[in-house]
Amino acid sequence: MTGRVLVVDDDKDMCQFIATGLTKRGFAVEWRTGADEAFVLMQGEDFDVVVSDLNLRGMSGIELCERIVANRPDIPVVVVTAFGSLETAVAAIRAGAYDFITKPFQTDVLRLTLERAIQHGALRAEVTRLRRAVAEAQGVGGLLGNSPPMRKVYDLVDRVAETDATALITGESGTGKELVARALHARSRRREGPFVAINCAAMPEPLLESELFGHAKGAFTDAKAARTGLFLQANGGVLFLDEIGEMPMALQPKLLRALQERKVRPVGADSELPFDARIVAATNRDLETAVEERRFREDLFYRINVITVPLPPLRARGTDVLVLAQHFIEGHATQFGKNVTALSSGAAERLTSYSWPGNVRELQNCMERAVALTRFTEIVVEDLPEKIRSYRKTHVVVASDDPSELVPLEEIERRYILRALEALGGNRTLTAQVLGLDRKTLYRKLRSYGAVADKEPEPGSS
Numbered sequence: 001m002t003g004r005v006l007v008v009d010d011d012k013d014m015c016q017f018i019a020t021g022l023t024k025r026g027f028a029v030e031w032r033t034g035a036d037e038a039f040v041l042m043q044g045e046d047f048d049v050v051v052s053d054l055n056l057r058g059m060s061g062i063e064l065c066e067r068i069v070a071n072r073p074d075i076p077v078v079v080v081t082a083f084g085s086l087e088t089a090v091a092a093i094r095a096g097a098y099d100f101i102t103k104p105f106q107t108d109v110l111r112l113t114l115e116r117a118i119q120h121g122a123l124r125a126e127v128t129r130l131r132r133a134v135a136e137a138q139g140v141g142g143l144l145g146n147s148p149p150m151r152k153v154y155d156l157v158d159r160v161a162e163t164d165a166t167a168l169i170t171g172e173s174g175t176g177k178e179l180v181a182r183a184l185h186a187r188s189r190r191r192e193g194p195f196v197a198i199n200c201a202a203m204p205e206p207l208l209e210s211e212l213f214g215h216a217k218g219a220f221t222d223a224k225a226a227r228t229g230l231f232l233q234a235n236g237g238v239l240f241l242d243e244i245g246e247m248p249m250a251l252q253p254k255l256l257r258a259l260q261e262r263k264v265r266p267v268g269a270d271s272e273l274p275f276d277a278r279i280v281a282a283t284n285r286d287l288e289t290a291v292e293e294r295r296f297r298e299d300l301f302y303r304i305n306v307i308t309v310p311l312p313p314l315r316a317r318g319t320d321v322l323v324l325a326q327h328f329i330e331g332h333a334t335q336f337g338k339n340v341t342a343l344s345s346g347a348a349e350r351l352t353s354y355s356w357p358g359n360v361r362e363l364q365n366c367m368e369r370a371v372a373l374t375r376f377t378e379i380v381v382e383d384l385p386e387k388i389r390s391y392r393k394t395h396v397v398v399a400s401d402d403p404s405e406l407v408p409l410e411e412i413e414r415r416y417i418l419r420a421l422e423a424l425g426g427n428r429t430l431t432a433q434v435l436g437l438d439r440k441t442l443y444r445k446l447r448s449y450g451a452v453a454d455k456e457p458e459p460g461s462s
Helices: 012-024 035-044 061-071 086-094 107-136 148-160 177-186 205-213 249-261 287-292 298-304 320-336 345-353 359-373 409-423 428-435 439-448
Strands: 004-008 028-032 049-053 077-081 099-102 167-170 195-199 238-242 278-283 307-310
Touching: 004 012, 004 035, 012 028, 012 107, 028 035, 035 049, 035 061, 049 061, 049 107, 061 077, 061 086, 077 086, 077 107, 086 099, 099 107, 148 177, 148 307, 167 177, 177 195, 177 238, 177 278, 195 205, 205 249, 249 298, 287 298, 287 428, 320 345, 320 359, 345 359, 409 428, 409 439, 428 439
Parallel strands: 004 028, 004 049, 049 077, 077 099, 167 278, 167 307, 195 238, 238 278
Antiparallel strands: none
């Protein structure tokens, strides 16, 4: 690594000696024989590192270092002294110097020191840039990222938050669906009301029914007292039905009636009770396919799918990966009490090339592990899990110089469709939209590839 160096020494011959040696090694060098003159030069020009003698006429090297640190903290300073005592070294470091070397020195020793200093300065600049990016990338409700797909999400949340329309948040596991639900609540007129959440996949059917609708005293063996269900607990606020695609079929008609009538009947009760809550649901499933497979009621699907908020997978969000990684590094470094500040360029390259099947949740776990394991102030490739270190993107081969590798067009289509389905998390509805096919056509092709179970009905069949 080379860069632009400013040399400060009141000995003109020493300046020329250092400049000549560093220029031969690829550095661009300016030199000044006075500290004041050098400091003025720095106000109008950028340098990657400053090399300053400790003993200067007028302003000392230590004083110059202090002024540079105070006014140009982005430029590291290397102090040169003929008095290599520990006291001198401590004074230089306390003044903010990156390092110091003692005279006489070999030019290659200085070169190595400057390369490390420039790398350190570049790292600090990158940390500053990423921290600024983290601050600027604050979206809504704790979501981070400024990629075009996320800007669409923010815009949609802003437009629908003030309405009471039922919203369905879709996206792969780990994309932040609950954060979006909370953002819809926080930006709505119901913000002062409760936010009540339940995971429909986490409870057995009888318990889920009681949690949602409540129960009367004596409704079942352990019902020693009446219980208010979540629909009523969410009055004036939002009820968030997470993983609604896992809702048991037997409960779906009761949920549909509650949404239509805006009333619930507690288990074992004789009368219905009105509720006033906005319903927000979320799923990582392709509900249209679930409807066609008769695993989800069509009428319930249309009832909850008034407004759809699709969340992009992390692999489709570009450099948002690095912004999120920096955010997680800072949080876990504080948690673990470690001085870890950034990603190395190698680690950043691996993070952006990985497909992130677990999305943001997987990235957070990865950064927590890396911060816990690293021995350095930055995350390096070796700190990442092996599956990320060794990951290689797959590509559909459509041409080759080797005739033996050429395949029929039908095979190219098969590979491309299956690769698109994999990239879109198995979502057939989205895959059909991306490929410009109707769902029936996609279904027939997938069946011919053996990617659909024989007993699975065709879309639209009765």
